[in-house]
Amino acid sequence: MGDRSSFPWPAAGLALAAGIVMIVSGAGVALAFAVTLLWMGTLWMVGSPAPPPSAGVEQEAMSAERMGELFEFSDSPIIVTRRNRVAVANRAARKLLGPHIIEQDVRMALRQPEAISLIDRDTDGFAVIRGLARRQDIWRINRKTLEGGMAVIEFVNRTAEADTARAHTDFVANASHELRTPLASILGYVETLQDDADDLDPAMAKRFLGTIEREGRRLQDLVSDLMSLSRIEAEKDDLPSDPIDFTALVRRAALDAAGPERTARLAIETETDFTVCGDVQQLEQLVRNLVDNALKYGGEDTPVSIHLQPQGSKRVRLTVADQGEGIAPEHIPHLTRRFYRTDPGRSRASGGTGLGLAIVKHIVERHRGRLDIESTLGEGTRVAVLLPIENEAEDEA
Template sequence: MSDANLLYVRVLHGRHREDVNQTHPREDVPVTGSLPDVGALIAAIPGPSLYIGPNERVLALNDGARDLLGHYGLGQHYITALRQPDVLDVVEQTFQDGKPRVTRYLGTIGRRDATWQVTAAPAMLSSGRGILLSFEDVTAVEEAGQMRRDFVANVSHELRTPLTALLGFVETLKGAAKDDPVARDRFLTIMEREAGRMSRLVEDLLSLSRVEEGERVRPTDPLALSDLVADVAEFYRPLAQAAGLELRVKLPEAPVTIPGDACQVRQILNNLLENAIKYGRGGGRVDVSLTGPLAEGALRSDGVRLVVRDHGEGIASHHIARLTERFYRVDAHRSREVGGTGLGLAIVKHIVNRHRGRLRIESAPGQGSRFTVILPAR
């Protein structure tokens, strides 16, 4: 960056110095080579760090700082090296009063946006007072905070509608509909449905919490998977028939046993079959199949495949990548009408992860949807 451009950056951020290359009277401080001890110290710091000398130039930085800043900043004025206004302000103020400060630096790690907490602390050396800048990656903390905020907002939104309906009907039953038996029965039926919806939401939230809590502990108990699939399929057969669907089940001749948590694998089947019945209406049938054990490249070991397929409306491709997100719905209004909470596939994903398996989703409008769960056979 030229001297004119450096002056322009200063003016933009409220700095009215005539020449950023002549902002300090100590012109006898060399840019490089005079601070070997400082350079060795900065290089030994594990996190990205750099030292800005009394002449406001970068006199030392470690490899982490070079990677973060995206260029070789040694010897450059700190405005050229850092560029971001918030960081420049902190360095400027710390030079003025010698007080440490903290701010944020926005960068990238690979192709992912990252947030770094930057601490600017005065460092008094024999050559004068400089500034030590240290960077701490707080991306995970920021993402966790955003996830918590999104989660609270989503839960609040999901609970607001049934609660509002319940309060409205209670008020109506205490007033105008108090002596109307037909209206009272109709309102009580709706209230029962809305209360059931809230109950399902709470149950799914608790289930998701339990699954996430134990996700790192891989199940090892033997599970008779073929028997479990047959049992769950028989339970849902009447529901499929009531929806006008034929439930077809295809199991291998030999029993299939895998290491797994029976309750959680049952949850996988429950969620996938419920979705297939709810959203596969008009498709004629729902197919459930179990195959394996066979060599699975995705697992680098033998695995079994559990496939649930419907022949309904299907899902557009741009929705598929987000289907396992919490509260994500392709059609929010329809999902609520059929009693969906928006958490079923998120629960499936976490259970599959706990079993060290894979979940694959294939769908296209008008061609139905196929959900494939691949689980290790041993």
């Protein structure tokens, strides 16, 4: 009801006077009374102040605004809904779902049966959905209901965890297979020697023993590489700080990898001396792996070039190039995966474990460097490693 002090009395008096004039003019008492009453009622309504806004609506708007300010710079996508419409979406949510989701029905924004089911239940809970942004991604959606029909929905990206779990499963399966193969060969030849020890031809026995030795060394190399990889991964966050004469290290490790029988195939070129901060054993292993791969898969009697040169003022570039058959483009992105081989039979025959480039990649990452692999079929492969020079390692981290 309106406030009596704010009622427009002068206008009411004018309405009453108009009613009297209508009666005098013969309009009839009933009609004049009705018009006067309607006029004064309208004046009463106009004179009444507008009702104050609902405290609940005002509180909801204020709560949504404050939550928006709180969540805006969160790394996790977060949206606030009011009666299932998106009232607030932080920066991460707008990047994930698009800026158009504001004021959109959240179910239309997500378009995932699991998420829609969670929202329709109108209770606290979570749902796991796939393909929200990309086909293979996995997200957990957490929903917390609030008063006034509001809710907070948080998106937690679980893709990396799933990828890691899958990678571990694949690694265990591949490692088991790689270990089982030489073990089966060793056990098979040993059993043959035991069963036919008296009747076995000495030349054949010698060949069997040679196979056992070869498979035993392959097994030893595989276990050694697995231990190296495990050690490097355990230290991946520990940035090496010991200054190393990288030029001398490259020469020493390259000659060690080649051995006396392959040294003549090496062509080592260095423009100057370089000092890096690093782990001596790991950098030597990196060079040995690259040089050994180039010598194994390069063309017979063709040179392997090792070039050390500056890359700008902050990095040194080590390039190892062979003149082999080259690698098809579709294989290159996968070369640093554990146990990945472009030619499994040839790799095993040459004594490869399938872990060499995986170890190189992890060593490079630990030293805050970069690994590039280029190859042309029929021409050869070139692997480049960029490492920060001493006193620049922290800047590159």
